[in-house]
Amino acid sequence: MTDLALELLRVEYAYRRDVALRGVSLKVEPGEVVAITGPSGCGKSTLLHCAAGILRPQAGTVQLVGQNLADLSEANRTRLRRTQAGVVLQFGQLVPDLTLIDNVALPLLLEGHDRQRARRAATEWLDRVGVGDDASAVPGELSGGQNQRAAVARALVTGPAIVFADEPTGSLDSLAGEQMMELLLASVRTGGAALVLVTHDNMIAAYADREVRLRDGVVQHEVALS
Amino acid sequence: MATAELVLGLLHRGPAHGYDVKRGHDAWFPDSRPLAFGQVYTTLSRLERDGLVEVVERGSEGGPERTVYGLTDKGRAHLADWLSEPIQPALGAVDEMVRKVVATIHTGEDATAFLARQRSSHLRRIRELRAASADADDDTPARLVRDFVAVHLDADLRWLDGAMDRITELKETRR
Numbered sequence: 001m002t003d004l005a006l007e008l009l010r011v012e013y014a015y016r017r018d019v020a021l022r023g024v025s026l027k028v029e030p031g032e033v034v035a036i037t038g039p040s041g042c043g044k045s046t047l048l049h050c051a052a053g054i055l056r057p058q059a060g061t062v063q064l065v066g067q068n069l070a071d072l073s074e075a076n077r078t079r080l081r082r083t084q085a086g087v088v089l090q091f092g093q094l095v096p097d098l099t100l101i102d103n104v105a106l107p108l109l110l111e112g113h114d115r116q117r118a119r120r121a122a123t124e125w126l127d128r129v130g131v132g133d134d135a136s137a138v139p140g141e142l143s144g145g146q147n148q149r150a151a152v153a154r155a156l157v158t159g160p161a162i163v164f165a166d167e168p169t170g171s172l173d174s175l176a177g178e179q180m181m182e183l184l185l186a187s188v189r190t191g192g193a194a195l196v197l198v199t200h201d202n203m204i205a206a207y208a209d210r211e212v213r214l215r216d217g218v219v220q221h222e223v224a225l226s
Numbered sequence: 227m228a229t230a231e232l233v234l235g236l237l238h239r240g241p242a243h244g245y246d247v248k249r250g251h252d253a254w255f256p257d258s259r260p261l262a263f264g265q266v267y268t269t270l271s272r273l274e275r276d277g278l279v280e281v282v283e284r285g286s287e288g289g290p291e292r293t294v295y296g297l298t299d300k301g302r303a304h305l306a307d308w309l310s311e312p313i314q315p316a317l318g319a320v321d322e323m324v325r326k327v328v329a330t331i332h333t334g335e336d337a338t339a340f341l342a343r344q345r346s347s348h349l350r351r352i353r354e355l356r357a358a359s360a361d362a363d364d365d366t367p368a369r370l371v372r373d374f375v376a377v378h379l380d381a382d383l384r385w386l387d388g389a390m391d392r393i394t395e396l397k398e399t400r401r
């Protein structure tokens with residue numbers, strides 16, 4: 001039996017003033033595409049950040065590719081996150097001073113890959129997502145859509161088991177959003193990665209195999225779409 | 227009554243049998259309700275009466291299937307007028323969804339389960355339409371029809387989500 005890409009059990013998370021998650025459980029199979037939807041403020045981003053190991057829940061467990069994040073040392077958790085989880089956020093969270101190629105190579109360099117191999121892999125991914133010609137530009141010189149493509153390349157370059165995307169089409173118009181989504185799906189399929197996608201856009205949610213709808217920090221319903 | 231004008235449109239490329247008109251309609255509008263034969267023939271005879279189409283060839287057996295119809299000049303002009311006139315925005319197929327939800331609320335039942343089911347069935351349909359477009363050859367008009375349906379389903383979804391929010395809030399305040 002292969003491990004689930006992700007498993008959350010009764011996860012709770014509270015900020016200083018707001019309780020954002022009140023016991024959320026979620027399973028994601030390898031290669032599965034899951035859309036997290038729900039009204040603004042229902043806890044979608046908090047859920048994604050807990051799942052990706054960026055936030056640490058106050059209660060419940062998060063297992064990434066079969067490993068309980070709470071059981072790992074800080075260093076091992078970071079390593080697991082860097083190699084097994086890719087993250088794409090609404091506004092390309094690229095390093096502004098680095099060229100696209102260096103941005104995409106960065107996760108590999110942090111993992112100790114040699115510079116030449118990292119740059120070669122980065123070039124391949126930039127070509128694959130259609131911004132190969134912009135490899136030596138910095139993010140400020142490019143459009144939101146181009147940066148978003150580079151962010152997809154950066155999320156996929158380590159060959160993660162799961163990709164987390166928070167409103168990846170949020171800053172794009174509807175046509176560019178759909179193209180972005182097609183690209184993201186093609187990219188995760190290439191690497192056999194699962195995709196957990198936060199969106200408030202129903203046209204984007206309709207790309208998923210399954211929808212998990214949150215309301216006020218709990219799962220309101222969950223349905224298969226495929 | 228747009229069926230008449232559509233029939234005129236289907237004859238614009240040249241005279242045809244009623245059967246071809248029906249087939250043409252169904253090909254123009256994949257993922258829509260097919261045009262009934264009966265409706266094609268009653269429409270064609272009404273159009274003939276009004277001088278918008280004429281019989282080009284009447285089959286020896288005399289049945290309506292054997293008759294070939296063509297556009298008259300008047301029919302061509304009428305078609306052009308219709309094509310240039312914007313439609314009155316109105317509810318179409320979604321009437322029934324609204325009626326069900328409203329009736330559910332009026333009868334004192336909980337509509338949230340229906341709304342959730344309707345939501346998933348809409349999402350599934352958008353997915354299917356997209357898959358159909360991806361599989362099909364680049365048949366742009368058919369794709370435009372699917373896009374039209376998908377965009378309207380998206381609008382329905384906005385309405386469904388709003389209805390869900392209102393009904394859930396109402397339940398919470400009553401608790």
Ligand SMILES: Nc1ncnc2c1ncn2[C@@H]1O[C@H](COP(=O)(O)OP(=O)(O)OP(=O)(O)O)[C@@H](O)[C@H]1O
Pocket residue numbers: 015016017018019020038039040041042043044045046047200
């Ligand atoms: N950094 C933060 N500090 C304090 N409270 C926060 C923070 N981030 C989120 N919250 C609160 O937690 C709750 C859930 O927020 P979250 O960002 O997860 O919602 P969301 O579903 O992603 O909303 P949106 O669709 O608007 O992005 C909200 O009440 C929000 O105000």
Ligand SMILES: [Mg+2]
Pocket residue numbers: 044045046
């Ligand atoms: Mg959010």
